[in-house]
Amino acid sequence: MSTTVDTDLLVVGAGPTGLYAAYYAGFRGLRTALVDSLPEPGGQISAMYPEKMIYDVAGFPAIKGQDLVDALVEQAAPFEPNYLLGHRAEQLAQDEEGVTVTCASGLVVRTKVVLISGGIGTFSPRPLPAADAFTGEGVRYFVPRLADLAGLDVLIVGGGDSAFDWATSLEPIAKSITLVHRRDRFRAHEHTVRRVLASTAEVITSAEVTALLGNGQVRAADVVGKLDGAVRTLPVQAVVAALGFVADLGPMTHWGLEQRKRHILVNQAMRTNLERVFAAGDIVDYDGKVKLIATGFGEAATAVNNAMTVIDPSAHVFPGHSSDVP
Numbered sequence: 001m002s003t004t005v006d007t008d009l010l011v012v013g014a015g016p017t018g019l020y021a022a023y024y025a026g027f028r029g030l031r032t033a034l035v036d037s038l039p040e041p042g043g044q045i046s047a048m049y050p051e052k053m054i055y056d057v058a059g060f061p062a063i064k065g066q067d068l069v070d071a072l073v074e075q076a077a078p079f080e081p082n083y084l085l086g087h088r089a090e091q092l093a094q095d096e097e098g099v100t101v102t103c104a105s106g107l108v109v110r111t112k113v114v115l116i117s118g119g120i121g122t123f124s125p126r127p128l129p130a131a132d133a134f135t136g137e138g139v140r141y142f143v144p145r146l147a148d149l150a151g152l153d154v155l156i157v158g159g160g161d162s163a164f165d166w167a168t169s170l171e172p173i174a175k176s177i178t179l180v181h182r183r184d185r186f187r188a189h190e191h192t193v194r195r196v197l198a199s200t201a202e203v204i205t206s207a208e209v210t211a212l213l214g215n216g217q218v219r220a221a222d223v224v225g226k227l228d229g230a231v232r233t234l235p236v237q238a239v240v241a242a243l244g245f246v247a248d249l250g251p252m253t254h255w256g257l258e259q260r261k262r263h264i265l266v267n268q269a270m271r272t273n274l275e276r277v278f279a280a281g282d283i284v285d286y287d288g289k290v291k292l293i294a295t296g297f298g299e300a301a302t303a304v305n306n307a308m309t310v311i312d313p314s315a316h317v318f319p320g321h322s323s324d325v326p
């Protein structure tokens with residue numbers, strides 16, 4: 001059975017950009033709904049690096065990922081945004097008075113304006129082939145709570161930033177860390193690589209994890225050297241497969257939006273080629289675009305304040321200062 005939600009502004013994507021847009025929309029007196037396919041708000045931050053420190057958000061010399069998400073939710077909360085989590089937006093149709101967005105679940109949202117802050121799309125981790133044959137527990141693609149892996153022998157697979165970041169964060173609390181990468185070069189920041197190489201973590205290059213062993217719970221992993229074919233069986237109770245993510249813009253590519261390299265093109269007002277559809281954050285492109293949380297925040301403010309004039313043509317783009325509010 002389909003349910004219909006009516007709102008002034010629908011935000012598609014409750015990552016940091018969408019959450020900040022919810023604050024601004026509330027500040028402008030709009031009723032706001034946020035739809036996200038994930039069960040929690042926070043986008044890439046909550047899904048991929050909730051425990052990591054972020055150092056480049058204005059005003060916070062350092063803030064843990066999940067703490068930033070929690071603060072964004074708290075900042076928007078007084079305006080009571082309607083969170084529609086676990087719903088993937090599938091279709092978008094604009095008419096003269098508004099926009100209708102239909103979700104895969106059957107949920108229908110009727111809104112005056114849409115702000116797309118869909119980031120890299122709905123994202124899913126690249127699977128670890130050795131895990132296919134292993135039906136038990138112990139393999140994960142995210143580490144939402146580092147403490148879950150305390151005292152365990154942890155095997156991390158991958159050679160990118162995530163793999164090395166997990167190695168750095170987990171090394172102080174895990175019993176042991178082994179990082180296995182199929183090449184002899186890494187895609188991670190040099191600084192992090194050096195830090196891991198200097199730590200107690202063992203880094204095995206030019207090798208692949210060919211099998212996970214265990215009955216119900218992973219107990220060991222076979223690691224095969226690609227050059228000599230030698231097999232090492234490592235005791236392991238947790239595997240973190242950090243092989244990257246497959247991002248799926250999926251439905252958004254069929255919404256009649258002008259795109260460049262799988263990103264939505266916007267003008268200086270963060271407006272797309274559709275009058276009632278704005279976009280902000282990682283999903284947009286324009287000359288000089290920089291994909292950062294900080295830029296997403298600025299774009300969200302620009303998008304919402306310009307969207308305001310579509311909803312109410314007598315409204316000003318400039319919202320006034322929040323510090324003027326008693």
Ligand SMILES: Cc1cc2nc3c(=O)[nH]c(=O)nc-3n(C[C@H](O)[C@H](O)[C@H](O)COP(=O)(O)OP(=O)(O)OC[C@H]3O[C@@H](n4cnc5c(N)ncnc54)[C@H](O)[C@@H]3O)c2cc1C
Nearest residue numbers: 013015016017036037043044089118119121281282292293
């Ligand atoms: C490991 C890592 C570390 C990072 N570190 C930093 C850092 O230190 N500083 C920094 O500035 N940036 C960092 N970034 C980048 C930063 O996380 C992104 O720039 C930011 O998350 C973009 O926010 P967003 O809200 O635009 O998109 P996202 O965070 O990607 O959120 C988009 C949301 O939209 C949802 N969505 C997409 N399509 C649909 C659909 N059709 N229906 C419903 N929901 C949908 C997704 O589920 C997701 O929740 C890092 C990224 C990673 C992966």
